[in-house]
Amino acid sequence: MATDFLENYAWIFWLGLILVFVIIEVATIDFIFLMLAVGSLGGLVSGLFGAPWWAQVLIAAVLSLLLLFFVRPALHRALRRGADGTPSNVEALLGLSGTVTTGFVAGQGHVKLTNGETWTAKLSQTAEERPVEAGERVVVTAIEGATAVVVPAERTAL
CATH class of the missing domain: 2.40.50.140 (Nucleic acid-binding proteins)
Known part of the structure; x- marks a missing residue:
């Protein structure tokens, strides 16, 4: 019964999680929660293709970790490249x-x-x-x- 509910309504969980992560990212602007939101999007997409809920969670976790360790540092470097290195204050x-x-x-x-x-x-x-x-x-x-x-x-x- 509980697994049926999870499989039928997991998309609502993923949408809510993506929304929460995007809201937190807008407040922090550190790209951590953006990577988690994109990983959750991977979980949502895998659920739409019929993956069981445990596989959705696994896909979201792996995708989030890959994004955190590989994409986020490159994104930080690219955004800081043009930064002014002059000391202030x-x-x-x-x-x-x-x-x-x-x-x-x-x-x-x-x-x-x-x-x-x-x-x-x-x-x-x-x-x-x-x-x-x-x-x-x-x-x-x-x-x-x-x-x-x-x-x-x-x-x-x-």
Whole structure:
């Protein structure tokens, strides 16, 4: 009785599953659920050709796994090929140099970075404990909230 129901109405299960996977994929845009939806479509098609329910599940699972491991990575590579590799946000600030605008008192001060932004700054714990005066060059090593963590730039002899 239960197997008759499964064989007669499995297509409804597959359509519902495909719909759920597509909705989740639209929300995540990671191509995982798209591959599962296409695998479920394989289960639906195999059911329409008369495959028993257990074979439909097996076909859907195998097809989904093949798509996840072979098609999804290639799709990701193709879509990322034209991506801009320029760092942005915090990544763009790391390694940026700047000039101290107000001398550091108790390890805190202000710096104007080469991108034109003025930041509240503090000395990195790895920097030597010494006074940092206005006009001195520094390099950003980290960002902690709205504070740039800096170290004095090395002076190089010409």
